[in-house]
Every structure is written in C-alpha cells, then in structure tokens.
Amino acid sequence: AALPSCRVLVVTTFGRPGYLRRAMEAGANGFVVKDTPARQLADAVRRVHAGLRVVDPALAAETLATGPSPLTGRETEVLRTARGGGTVAELAATLHLSEGTVRNHLSAAIGKTGARNRADAVRVAEANGWLLG
Secondary structure, three states: OOOOOOOOEEEEOOOOHHHHHHHHHOOOOEEEEOOOOHHHHHHHHHHHHOOOOEEOHHHHHHHHHHOOOOOOHHHHHHHHHHOOOOOHHHHHHHHOOOHHHHHHHHHHHHHHHOOOOHHHHHHHHHHOOOOOO
16 A cells, blocks of 8 residues: 555465465455466566566466355354364354354354365365465
C-alpha cells in the first residue's frame, strides 16, 4: 500500500493452489515455483517489471480446478489448532469453544475435504494451502 508502483514476484517452494490464490489476493504480480528454469525465471522478472502478470501455468490450472477453500473461517481455525494434535477437549479449551462445537466443525471440515479423519483433513487442507494465516 505504501509503494503502489512496487511489483512483486513470489518465488516459492510452496507451489500450491491456496498459496497462489493468497499471494494474488495480497497483490502479487507473479507467482512461480523456485525450481523454474533460470531463463523462465529471468523472463518472469522482466515481465513483472513491465507490468504483466506471470503465473506458473500448471499451478494456475490446478488452482482453477481446485477452486477456493470450501472451509469456513471457523473450520479453518479449528483445523489449524488441530495440526498440533490434542483431544477435542484440549482444542475446545484452546479455542474457547464447547467440545460439541469443535466436533461439529471437525466433522464439517472432514466432509468438505473428503478426508477420512481429522489428521487427514489437516493434511488435505495444508496441501491445498487452505490453512495459511
């Protein structure tokens, strides 16, 4: 915001749809994975400098296919907290929620991610970049 003419090219190890979506929403002008060949990386820098948007094409296609996170803000928060493990009671105490509410959010997140259990839901959400923040 302080430097509106500054252009940003994100070069990252984390080539995941959620990371791309988040970077672009934050105002990045480009997004490539760090194993991009040197010539393509240099071209990306030049193109972003010229005012163009540059996005890794395979990641762009995957992002479009994946779509935005299906999780609500609260489901995301519960899964973030569940990353560290712990019982439902411990999660509830940390989040200042009832155990039943935590179970409901976990159940909804498991269903929305197509996961088998809580740990799998965390894995799926992280792989898609939905637990950023």
